[in-house]
Amino acid sequence: MSHKDSMTETESRAAKVMQRADRMASFSETPEHLTRAYLTPEHKLAHAQLASWMLEAGLETWQDSVGNQWGRKVSANPTMPTLILGSHSDTVANAGRYDGNLGVLLALEALEALGDVELPYHVDVVAFADEEGTRFNTTLIGSSGVAGCFQPSWLEVEDANGVSMASAMDSFGLEPQVAGSDSRVDEEILAYLEVHIEQGPVLEAQNLPVGVVTGIAGAKRYEMTVKGMAGHAGTVPIGLRQDAFCGVAQMVTEIENYALEHDIVATVGKCEVLPGAVNVIPGEVRFTLDIRSLSQHQLETCCETLLEKLAAIAKLRSLSFESRNIYQAQAVLCDEVLQHKWANVVEKHTQQTACFLPSGAGHDAMVMAQVANIGMLFVRCDKGISHHPAESVTTEDVSVALDCFIDMVQSFAP
Template sequence: MTAAEQVRPGVDAGRLLTHLTRLAAIGATPEGGVTRLAFSPEDVAGRAYVAGLMREAGLAVRVDAAGNLIGARPGTAPGTGTLVLGSHLDTVVNGGALDGAYGVLAAVEVARTLAGHDLAHDLAVVAFCDEEGGHGTMGMLGAHGFAGALPPGIAKTQDERGVPIRDLLAAVGGDAARLAGAAWPPGEIAAYLELHIEQGDVLERRGVPIGVVDSIAGRVNVAVTVEGAAGHAGTTPMDHRADALAAAARVVLAVRAIAAEERVVLRATTGTCAVEPGMWNVIPGRVRLGVEFRDVTAGRLDGALARLSAVAAEIAAACGVSIAVEPGARTTPVDCDPRLRDLVAEAAGARGLDWHRLPSGAGHDAQIVARVAPIGMIFVPSRGGISHAPGEHTAPHHLVWGADVLLGAVLRFDGGGIARR
């Protein structure tokens, strides 16, 4: 039996839940949600609160050039690399209190639990900057900086309000002039572990408290433009119309069918629809749709794009319109590291907790960090699968169990030794 199994330290449940409640109050909305958009005063306040908790956990705190809040402590075996834990603190508008924030606070609690123990590896807890892209930024900005994957010239761009990225970063202690310095070289990170609420209902339906994530879905955004002919709604005969919206409606149903019926891809969604000229008495002449495909394999994303192009051509011919299908931003699917998956499962088993392997349909900072390090993810159940909304909720005991599994995985990765200082 290892030293870790003999001592079996657990997180302080009351402390973890208290910290989650206090952080949720920063940006709390009347509807019961949280609005803590990246770079906002609420984000700054939340980061300050968590920085204080990091210091209480014995971590040295800094903010890197990409705006990532980092708490770190050295290990006893230099050169073995850094074990990184983390997630993000920013939310969507009127989002939930747990998405991202839970992973950061649980990681801080793990660090605090181990404050009196030696670890061979360096330990770092990271609150990644701007995961959600709340004001039209690229999203996962901090994680891209952490992985050295920011697009060239990003510092010169602006958000949707016209605020330069360099000013946004400065507001949280970042430095656009030194973005290259935020990158961790490949090999420097021994492993990255992220604890997160599931944001789906698989675990809840199965009655399983711990999810061992085997892969994180990639996604591709697609702009679909339907060009018809605007005309008078009262005088244009039905059989003489090139109604862009009628054709677009068929595209929307086809997008759904690509996933729901044809099973070409895991998820397919039409999330936006802009109709021109947008008047009740004018036949729509142009419609712009925003489509997204998600899957855990790049080939299936390609298959969905090909299928959409083919069905769009069929609809265009049948409706007398033209349809352009233009792929946009794309995120590559990634697999979690097999060893880390096994360690998470072992940690759950050691706590007497059932676990289930599943993919993540949502994107996470982990899939960006995967460019420079092996990654692992742990899920806990989400009530009703609700996330990004005030109804987001995970039972307190599940939150505590998830943090305990993260702690167990850390100890197993480090070799099981937890000698007192």
Template sequence: MSTARQVLERCVELDRLTATPPALQRVYLSPEHAGANALAGRWMEAAGMRTWQDAAGNQCGRHEGREPGLPALLLGSHLDTVPDAGSYDGMLGVVMAIAVAERLRETALPFALEVIGFSDEEGTRFGKALLGSQAVAGTWDEAWWDLRDAAGITLRQAYADFHLDPQRVGEAARRPEDLVGYLEAHIEQGPHLEAADRSLGYVTSIAGARRFRLNVIGEARHAGGTPYDRRRDALVGASEAVLLVERMSKEAGCIATVGRIEVQPGAVNVIPGRADLSLDLRAATDAQRDGLWTALRAEIERVCTARGLRLEVHETHTAPAMPCAPRLQEAVIAGIRSTGDDDPIGLWSPAGHDAMAIGLTTDVGMLFVRCHDGISHHPDEDVRERDVAAGLDALEAAVLHLARRVESETHA
């Protein structure tokens, strides 16, 4: 069996660990999370790695370098999913990392090689993404312990139920001096590689995101008895805002999405008195994203004023853009070139990744693998064996390229 075929079959094995069969859903600190860690741990052990589950529930494995105790190059991605997920977002990167570690088990590297399966990139259970990788980055926020899931269980209680000690979460943090960097292989989650008929691409930066809740406040009145010139219809104002979001984000070269609208009072014969919108803004740089937000807010406020509406804005999430380190981009590019692609494609990632969090403590780089039609967060996620095979070769070559660079720097 080819290594690529084995990788794909292991992704199928992980699919069986779901809370909602036949759909795939595996969330943080659940029995399915425990099962995925155990399965990945067995694969790591078979690859000759020393394994452990860290204090935040991340599954880890390590090959020592040419001497014990050297700083580590991390390879990995995440093992959790969104509801009704596909088979490859996150999981493919973990399984590919294990396969590359197995290929290199007898190679004397100038650094240790570690694989990490992050526990909560998606944030499905507690509404806060990147919990596993932020623990590793040492950026844990004590306020998160009070987060609750849909059943009312706090994150603190979920830790205890999973046999983790909340008081020890800091032990998951890695010191910058103990790391060489982090490389993550991931499906593209977009159509660009497929459109260019390329198996692989390298990531230049990961989108800086901001999320908002916009409350458009008008007046609820009788739908039949209120003339148009007396209406303060919050939904009509919100609808104009949605169209502005689409038009202005396209013009700015950014990505903006209204994913949810809730209307009050929600009766068929009552003019909406309030409309609450979610807004997700992403761009390759923070300056682009913030410039769009400034202009967009001004235009939405203008619409609201003209319609006699009031706008309330609440920022719910912010994450800075994370550029991939030049030396790791160079390693990934060299890896892709080793597969026969002489002119690798560089892409910025509109989707978030664990590399965003890890980039706060060490250099990061990412390898994108083509996925069918750019579909992700959906059961129709699909990758081809030949693209996975190319990705494995490229990731291995990237590690070896970085090893040569570290060697040269050591002897310079």
């Protein structure tokens, strides 16, 4: 096969992936917006579609105990553990069509392209049924089921309509009492590979179609309460106030400066001013802080120092300050050998030096890291936009990612 012919084949496969992404986007709660949540009729239809494409690609298919859809390229003589490729098939509300789904479709297409190639290991593709947590606010349910960390307490969690996860599983045709019982163990996994849109602007800025992910940032979230003294906006002199919001304004500036100095990201995304009247001095402010870093150590020390700084600002202004940690996720590094392998195939197919970049967003890979070495590849997306209908990738970039994925899947053979 000439070089030109092989280019044409991958390009037509990439075009097929794009069409399939459009088709997947049609399985939605409403026709105007793409929303596909866990254990819904849309989930069922989308996975039935994936299963039929998997069969077409010659894969063995099954659904697991938490509703993930699997396909396997069966090895006639497996002498090594199984390679797992995957991403998620659920979406946020009013989503774009590539977040998660592109990774599933690329994995499936890579296996179809390798139809006649005999490998000494099975290769599984998995569509995780819940990553976003759109319905139950509990994220990463699909990969948790596979990695052996599905929490039975999640079954009691209710959606906005008061339907528990257990009863939603029941209506979907799953047995909640065995949810997570078919998890996989590390000795049986060769590696976990995930291709995902970048969801940020780095690759676009560097004019590169794909990039190698170094790891997934750890995150901590806090809820802060700052209390001062409410009072009359006209009668209390400016120098005699305990204005909680003025204190918080200074804190937010401190947070931004600190993040800039320490090369981390920190965001105050929610702020509530009380009592919230035009003529009353703010007596209390509640705000959130989301802080992330690829280095768990740096995350811990930065949070500690920053909280001290905020408390000091409060003290200077005679305000009370309380912080409550409401969420934390450990930073997870991608396996160095797998990063290297990705870089090799990327350089082969782009003729450019591979770009290594961290992920600021969470992914199924961070849960799969509990049972497997993980390797991730990012695909450039337009302006870094994601979780939005304007999410967009080009067929050319998808074609490069597919070439890389096809090589990567075969690269474990001795």
